[in-house]
Each structure stands twice: as structure tokens, then as C-alpha cells.
Amino acid sequence: QTTVKTLLILGASGDLTGRLLLPGLARLVATGGAPGLKLVGAGSDPWTPEEWRDRVRSAFADAGTSGTAGAEALAAVEKDTVYHQLDVTADGPLAALLAELEGPVAVYFALPPHVSQKACEVLHPGQVPDGTRLVMEKPFGSGEESARELNRTLLTLVPEDHIHRVDHFLGKATVLNILGLRFANNFLEPVWNREHVARVEIIFDEDLALEGRARYYDGAGALRDMIQSHLLQIMALMAIEPPATIGERDLRDAIAAVLRASSIKAPYETSTRRARYTAGNIKGRQVPDYVNEEGVDSGRNTETLAEVRVDIDNWRWKGVPFILRSGKALGDQRKVAVVTFRPVPHLPKGFTGVDIPNQLRIGFGPDTLELDVDVNGPGDIFSLDRTTLNAQLNASDLLPYGEVLEGVLTGDPLLSVRGDTAEDCWRIVEPVLKAWSRDAVPLEEYDAGSSGPDRWSESSAE
Numbered sequence: 001q002t003t004v005k006t007l008l009i010l011g012a013s014g015d016l017t018g019r020l021l022l023p024g025l026a027r028l029v030a031t032g033g034a035p036g037l038k039l040v041g042a043g044s045d046p047w048t049p050e051e052w053r054d055r056v057r058s059a060f061a062d063a064g065t066s067g068t069a070g071a072e073a074l075a076a077v078e079k080d081t082v083y084h085q086l087d088v089t090a091d092g093p094l095a096a097l098l099a100e101l102e103g104p105v106a107v108y109f110a111l112p113p114h115v116s117q118k119a120c121e122v123l124h125p126g127q128v129p130d131g132t133r134l135v136m137e138k139p140f141g142s143g144e145e146s147a148r149e150l151n152r153t154l155l156t157l158v159p160e161d162h163i164h165r166v167d168h169f170l171g172k173a174t175v176l177n178i179l180g181l182r183f184a185n186n187f188l189e190p191v192w193n194r195e196h197v198a199r200v201e202i203i204f205d206e207d208l209a210l211e212g213r214a215r216y217y218d219g220a221g222a223l224r225d226m227i228q229s230h231l232l233q234i235m236a237l238m239a240i241e242p243p244a245t246i247g248e249r250d251l252r253d254a255i256a257a258v259l260r261a262s263s264i265k266a267p268y269e270t271s272t273r274r275a276r277y278t279a280g281n282i283k284g285r286q287v288p289d290y291v292n293e294e295g296v297d298s299g300r301n302t303e304t305l306a307e308v309r310v311d312i313d314n315w316r317w318k319g320v321p322f323i324l325r326s327g328k329a330l331g332d333q334r335k336v337a338v339v340t341f342r343p344v345p346h347l348p349k350g351f352t353g354v355d356i357p358n359q360l361r362i363g364f365g366p367d368t369l370e371l372d373v374d375v376n377g378p379g380d381i382f383s384l385d386r387t388t389l390n391a392q393l394n395a396s397d398l399l400p401y402g403e404v405l406e407g408v409l410t411g412d413p414l415l416s417v418r419g420d421t422a423e424d425c426w427r428i429v430e431p432v433l434k435a436w437s438r439d440a441v442p443l444e445e446y447d448a449g450s451s452g453p454d455r456w457s458e459s460s461a462e
């Protein structure tokens with residue numbers, strides 16, 4: 001794979017570019033990960049070259065890279081960057097720009113999904129130079145059929161391994177740690193199955209509320225925003241069969257296989273749950289009812305918390321509940337994958353004390369690893385005590401978007417979602433979206449700042 005010479009960001013004046021892409025790029029450039037890269041911004045705003053350069057400069061400055069050895073590389077990208085005012089949905093201008101740029105070019109669609117889709121539709125196959133990579137943000141389509149349609153369009157332009165469907169959770173070092181933890185430690189893999197695991201929970205409870213994102217979020221909701229994408233990817237890494245290599249083909253084949261075996265089963269009243277926050281106080285910050293947040297249409301019944309039970313119907317996992325949950329405006333952040341093991345088959349008589357099952361917890365922020373073990377503790381030596389082995393994991397220097405961009409620029413799609421998997425993730429959640437839109441599952445409420453509805457592991461839903 002040849003390294004990309006030019007990164008063209010469409011939607012350069014947008015929020016994603018300023019908040020996530022440019023800081024990610026700064027970390028990558030500062031660590032020497034993008035030598036000689038030319039950055040080109042394009043957007044609908046009539047920015048002067050100076051305005052764009054200022055934006056790049058301030059995003060780079062905020063990325064925590066100042067004073068590092070990479071200052072020169074950052075300055076070079078800033079100095080050479082250019083901006084084009086462009087209507088990407090019009091037939092012609094984007095193609096003309098692509099023809100002008102030094103290739104290979106990576107085109108990053110940092111745009112709302114319907115605009116990205118339109119921008120791809122107006123490109124014609126012959127107008128996309130060989131070697132071009134197309135980088136698509138989530139959500140990829142709005143359902144299985146539209147994802148398939150978008151895949152079809154993209155494949156007329158470039159081959160599959162030149163399409164990067166971004167899920168920035170695959171750029172989180174701790175998420176990728178699941179692979180090392182599972183496949184480099186012989187004590188884990190033999191118990192990583194239905195014989196020994198009672199349930200797996202993947203929880204991403206955030207203390208952020210809507211934060212002014214109604215335009216996007218109110219049409220999405222927690223199930224589409226977090227579970228359809230990020231949490232299914234984490235679940236897949238927790239559940240995959242050991243791949244022969246950590247190469248894009250082997251790893252992504254393994255991910256595809258496990259997701260193909262996954263589904264959320266009816267009745268959805270028992271396998272899913274949805275809720276929405278009402279006014280409350282999150283750590284001293286007053287938040288209004290979700291429906292009173294600016295830009296929210298209460299008629300949409302958008303959920304701000306979703307919890308689903310996924311079943312993986314294969315030899316290893318049959319019958320083990322994978323509980324995926326994510327909510328906004330909660331009092332405590334909890335970002336963790338929890339594996340709960342089954343109890344020992346027989347606890348020798350004479351032991352007293354702990355009878356809670358062991359858990360392994362992989363924290364995604366802060367990045368931690370915790371394993372509960374029961375030992376003969378102090379005092380009565382046959383009274384068991386629970387102790388927790390824990391480790392703080394070092395975060396990577398590259399932000400998740402830095403990792404994602406590294407794959408894009410070096411032409412390695414390993415950390416991007418493959419086309420068939422993008423469709424499959426919709427296939428898994430679509431029946432639930434339909435049931436919810438028929439109101440087949442009640443929309444619960446929880447106070448902002450509370451811990452939300454009880455998690456299933458704490459209630460009776462198993």
C-alpha cells in the first residue's frame with residue numbers, strides 16, 4: 001500500500017474536523033506518522049486561506065503536542081495547508097479538485113451522512129484517480145438497505161480495501177487491548193466460553209448530556225449512536241475466534257463471523273430497554289428535560305439510554321447474554337466491559353465468605369484492568385476474602401482519531417469497519433428500531449445525574 005500524499009477533509013469548517021480530526025492529525029504528525037503530508041480543507045463556508053490556517057493552528061496547539069520533537073513537522077503542515085470553498089453535492093467541483101491534487105489522496109467525508117452520500121453519488125467512476133481512499137464517518141447509512149446502497153456506490157468508485165468506514169472506538173488503545181489480553185495470555189482463552197462465562201456486559205454510561213448536538217442526536221438516539229456502531233465492535237472483539245494474524249483480512253473476517261451469528265431476539269420488551277432523561281443535576285451542572293433541550297422534537301421519542309441483550313448463536317457463546325448499554329446524562333461515567341464468570345462447580349465445604357462470582361473488568365476510560373479473585377484472607381484462614389488485582393493501562397500517545405488517520409494514510413484498513421460488517425450491524429439493530437417506533441417497548445425516564453434505570457445485572461432481567 002502506498003502512503004497517502006494529500007488528506008482532503010470535506011466539511012473542514014465543521015465541528016468534527018475542529019474537535020476530533022485536527023487534534024488527532026496533530027498527534028500523528030507530531031510523532032512523525034505523516035511525513036510530507038499535504039492537508040487540504042474544503043467546505044461550504046467562504047473562508048480565507050488565513051482563516052483556515054488559523055483553525056488548523058489552534059486545533060494543533062490544543063492537541064497537547066507543543067514543545068514536542070514534532071513541532072517542525074506540525075509547522076510544515078500548517079504552512080502548506082490550503083482551503084477550497086466547495087459545494088460537494090454539485091456535479092463537478094469535487095471531481096475537478098481531485099484531479100488537481102497530488103495523489104494518492106484520502107478524501108475524508110466529515111459531513112452529515114446524507115451530504116456524504118450525495119457527494120459520493122455525484123462522483124463518477126472515472127473521476128476518482130487510482131489509489132484514492134474514501135473515508136466515511138458513522139453512521140454509515142441509516143439502515144441495512146441504505147448501507148448496502150452506499151456500499152454499492154462506493155465500490156463503483158474504489159475497491160473495498162480503499163474504503164475506510166470509521167469507528168473511532170477501534171482506534172482506542174484499550175479497546176484494542178482486548179485482543180492482546182485474550183490472545184497473548186494462555187490462562188484466559190480456555191475459560192472464555194459458555195462453560196465458564198455467565199454473562200458479558202459492555203457499558204458506556206456518559207455524564208455528557210446532549211451538549212448542543214440535537215441536529216444529529218435527536219434523529220439518532222442511543223441505540224443508533226452508540227450500540228449499532230461502537231458497542232457492537234467492542235462486543236465483536238470480546239467474542240471473536242482467535243485470528244491467525246492481526247491483519248485486516250484475518251481480523252475483519254473473525255469480526256464479521258461473530259457479528260453474523262449475533263442478533264437481538266424478540267420479544268423486545270424483555271430483550272431491550274429504552275429511556276430518556278428528565279431534568280436534573282450532573283455533578284453541579286443543571287440539565288433540562290431532554291425534550292426541552294434546544295432543537296429537540298419531543299414527538300420523535302428519541303431515547304438517550306438504550307440497553308439490549310445480544311445473543312451470539314455459535315458453539316462458543318450460545319445462551320450467554322451479551323448486554324450492551326449506553327446512556328447520556330448519567331451521574332457517574334461507567335465505561336467498561338465486564339465478564340462475569342460462573343461460580344466454581346463445587347466450593348470445598350469448610351470455606352465461608354465470598355460467594356459472588358469472579359469478574360474481569362476492562363475499563364475504557366480510565367483505562368484499567370481489574371480481576372476479582374477470592375483468597376484465604378487474613379483472620380480466619382478458611383474464610384474467603386475478595387481481592388481485586390488491578391492495573392492502570394497506559395493510553396496511547398495517538399488519540400483514537402490519530403490511530404484511525406494513521407490507518408487511512410498508510411492505506412491499512414485494519415481499524416476500519418468492512419462493508420459487510422457495516423450492513424450486518426444494521427441488520428442486528430433494525431428490528432429493535434422498528435419495534436420501538438411502534439412503541440412496543442415503553443420509553444422509561446430517568447433523572448439527569450442519576451444512575452439511570454437499574455442495569456440488568458442488578459435487576460432480574462437475566
Ligand code: BG6
Binds near residue numbers: 206208225400
Ligand atoms: C460518538 C458519539 O461517536 O462517541 C457520542 O456520537 C459519544 O455521542 C462519543 O459521546 C463517545 O466517544 P468518546 O471517544 O468521547 O468516548
